[in-house]
Amino acid sequence: MKRFLLCAAFTSLLATSTVVADEVIIGDQEMSFDSPFCGS
Amino acid sequence: MSSYRVxxxxxxxxxxxxxxxxxxxxxxxxxxxxxxLFYYFELYFCHTSLDELTENFSDNYDGNTPILVSEADPLNITLAEDGWFSFPDPAPFEYDGENNLIVELRWMEDNGSDVYNWGFDCGSYRVLATKFYDGDTGFLSTKMNRMRLILETDTTLQPASLGKVRGRYR
Structure with a gap:
């Protein structure tokens, strides 16, 4: 019983979820242009 | 004053x-x-299997439903120094990792301000634009805007390390 409780406690601790944020860059700084935010 | 859909x-x-x-x-x-200022601004994400866009906005959804992830009226772009401009209050979008992703922006009117963005030539027709908010078709382009996405993934520690803990307490 004691062994079971220990395992359950550690399972709870180790199963903590972690959110990882990744930065994804699409494209390069090749040219500057006015699309899409261009008034007329 | 102008409307736009891209x-x-x-x-x-x-x-x-x-x-x-x-x-x-x-x-x-x-x-x-x-x-x-950009009035009635909306930003959508949509999965699609297409590798290149067609001239028809709806066809590009490829049967998927576009999801509204950001809106503002007006969208106010104020930025003292060049750099990243994040769109306001983005709703989380579950990206499946298999399909391609359509990023769609549109607005009904603006106050005539020009805002320039870094871009690049992507080599294929991956941009479709029109000056009409509700336009069904547009002009294809290979000139794409540089953008940044933040993707969050939920990782859970696997039981590999749990085995070691069990061993120590036997």
Whole structure:
């Protein structure tokens, strides 16, 4: 019983979820242009 | 004053992740910008299997439903220094990691401000644009805006380390 409780406690601790944020860059700084935010 | 509708196609291989898109930003340049206003602004994400866009906005959804992830009325672009501009209050979007992703922006009117963005030639028709808010078709382009996505993935520690813990307490 004691062994079971220990395992359950550690399972709870180790199963903590972690959110990882990744930065994804699409494209390069090749040219500057006015699309899409261009008034007329 | 002008309205606008544009789709930009981001390829799955460029994202290379599965997860929740929690932020999108464009890389603004030639600023500073003060009170550039875009009325009835909407930003959508949509999965698609297409590798290249067609001239028809709806066809590009490929049977998927576009999801509204950000809106503002007006969208106010104010940026003292060049750099990333994040769109306001983005709703989380679950990206499946397999399909390509359409990023669609549109607005009904603006106050005549020009805002410039870093861009690149993507080599294929991955941009579709029109000057009509409700336009069904537009002009294809290979000139795409540089953008940044933030993807969040939920990772859970696997039981590999649990085995070691069990061993120590036997």
């Amino acid at each position: 789709q930009e196609l981001v390829l799955a291989e460029e994202i290379d992740l599965v997860g929740t898109i929690s932020d999108i930003a464009f890389d603004l340049v030639d600023g500073p910008y003060y009170d550039a």
